[in-house]
Amino acid sequence: MPDVRPLAADEVRAAHTLFRAALHRGPMSADQWAFSGRSFEPGRTLGAFVDGRMVGTALAWSSDLVVPGGATLPMAAVTRVGVRTDFRRRGVLRALMREQVDDVAERGEVFAGLHATEPVIYGRFGYGVGTRALRVAARGARLLPSVPTGGAVRVVDPGFPGLPGIYDRARRSRVGSIARPPEWWVNYERAWGVNENLVVAVHSGDDGDDGFVAWRPSETADPTDTTTLAVEDFVAATPAVAYALWEFLLGIDLVSCVRAFMRPLDESLTVAVPDPRTVSIEDVVDDLWLRLVDVPAALGARVYGDADPVVVEVADPFRPGNDGCYRITPDKAERCDDAPAVSVGVEVLAMLYFGAWSWSSLAEAGRVTVDDPAALAHLDRLFALERPAFCGTYF
Numbered sequence: 579m580p581d582v583r584p585l586a587a588d589e590v591r592a593a594h595t596l597f598r599a600a601l602h603r604g605p606m607s608a609d610q611w612a613f614s615g616r617s618f619e620p621g622r623t624l625g626a627f628v629d630g631r632m633v634g635t636a637l638a639w640s641s642d643l644v645v646p647g648g649a650t651l652p653m654a655a656v657t658r659v660g661v662r663t664d665f666r667r668r669g670v671l672r673a674l675m676r677e678q679v680d681d682v683a684e685r686g687e688v689f690a691g692l693h694a695t696e697p698v699i700y701g702r703f704g705y706g707v708g709t710r711a712l713r714v715a716a717r718g719a720r721l722l723p724s725v726p727t728g729g730a731v732r733v734v735d736p737g738f739p740g741l742p743g744i745y746d747r748a749r750r751s752r753v754g755s756i757a758r759p760p761e762w763w764v765n766y767e768r769a770w771g772v773n774e775n776l777v778v779a780v781h782s783g784d785d786g787d788d789g790f791v792a793w794r795p796s797e798t799a800d801p802t803d804t805t806t807l808a809v810e811d812f813v814a815a816t817p818a819v820a821y822a823l824w825e826f827l828l829g830i831d832l833v834s835c836v837r838a839f840m841r842p843l844d845e846s847l848t849v850a851v852p853d854p855r856t857v858s859i860e861d862v863v864d865d866l867w868l869r870l871v872d873v874p875a876a877l878g879a880r881v882y883g884d885a886d887p888v889v890v891e892v893a894d895p896f897r898p899g900n901d902g903c904y905r906i907t908p909d910k911a912e913r914c915d916d917a918p919a920v921s922v923g924v925e926v927l928a929m930l931y932f933g934a935w936s937w938s939s940l941a942e943a944g945r946v947t948v949d950d951p952a953a954l955a956h957l958d959r960l961f962a963l964e965r966p967a968f969c970g971t972y973f
């Protein structure tokens with residue numbers, strides 16, 4: 579078993595190089611590191627050591643998560659997980675996950691969340707797909723004149739200091755969104771500081787700045803070739819702001835395709851254009867992988883729809899303190915000793931928590947064990963959301 583411990587400040591560069599190598603990337607240059615060295619929250623980068631040598635790493639940032647009903651609960655944003663190629667499949671990741679989830683719980687964080695490189699890895703540690711997103715590509719699209727837009731759009735430096743404030747104001751209305759810690763914003767500072775080709779445009783309306791997009795144009799050898807814009811960050815306080823930003827993107831010259839890799843499920847760009855074939859929904863992708871670290875607190879913090887109460891049994895082999903039965907009613911959710919109507923693993927509960935799937939559909943797929951089939955319709959109503967949850971922050 580490797581030894582796992584938090585890294586000191588002078589060890590995080592080696593950890594970052596290890597992580598990048600796990601993704602087949604070379605080390606950062608000194609210029610890049612001058613920025614990225616500030617993207618580590620003190621005490622939250624773990625290293626796994628075998629015979630004194632670092633062989634794996636994982637970090638977390640202190641964040642929070644908006645749950646149904648609008649409460650905001652602490653969440654650990656987990657990222658930069660990597661194990662040396664020559665130490666794989668020997669339990670290094672498992673040891674890192676063990677240490678990390680225990681630390682998250684000790685800090686009183688109710689959730690952990692991540693974006694997964696490979697979907698098969700994290701279910702065993704209690705993570706499930708909590709929110710989903712659309713991957714959208716627009717080619718030659720223009721908005722219909724009837725689409726509500728308005729306001730003004732201006733291009734700013736990626737280091738524009740107003741971006742975090744715009745994000746914080748915009749995200750409050752969206753269940754599933756997370757706080758972006760200062761360490762996350764270092765990505766923008768680095769893009770600006772080392773002249774990466776990241777372009778940022780800010781929208782302002784009657785109440786000031788209320789949205790922005792950030793994209794990277796594909797480089798073309800011939801300057802007369804058209805370009806693809808890869809939109810990697812898209813923040814809008816309202817649907818009208820989002821459409822105004824789309825209008826701006828679709829009007830940029832010498833562009834053959836605008837591709838946004840994470841948009842909310844309820845954004846309907848396809849019906850906002852005269853020719854729906856100019857907009858492709860290329861994929862429905864997993865967005866936030868969610869881990870209910872403290873199941874009683876997570877279930878107790880969200881609101882529920884109107885339906886009969888149901889008793890749900892939860893199994894959490896990686897964190898058995900969460901095991902047990904929970905009675906879920908329109909008013910509250912709490913532990914109980916009653917017989918369950920359904921049973922789920924905690925990773926499946928994560929898929930249901932934000933209504934990314936319905937209980938009925940996961941039961942049909944064999945992911946929910948059902949003792950009382952009548953309970954499924956009640957659970958579908960209890961967990962349903964008016965608007966799909968969406969994280970929209972890649973980390």
Ligand SMILES: CC(=O)SCCNC(=O)CCNC(=O)[C@H](O)C(C)(C)COP(=O)(O)OP(=O)(O)OC[C@H]1O[C@@H](n2cnc3c(N)ncnc32)[C@H](O)[C@@H]1OP(=O)(O)O
Nearest residue numbers: 600657658659660661666667668669670671672692694695
């Ligand atoms: C949140 C993020 O940062 S996502 C980025 C994740 N990092 C990467 O993808 C970088 C490249 N990959 C790696 O560095 C490593 O392969 C890791 C981190 C994915 C896995 O590390 P390992 O130390 O090999 O994992 P470990 O040996 O602890 O395996 C734990 C379990 O996961 C399984 N597992 C691990 N990786 C994979 C995989 N890629 N595919 C399928 N199963 C896997 C193991 O078989 C094992 O299964 P078990 O529970 O049945 O025993």
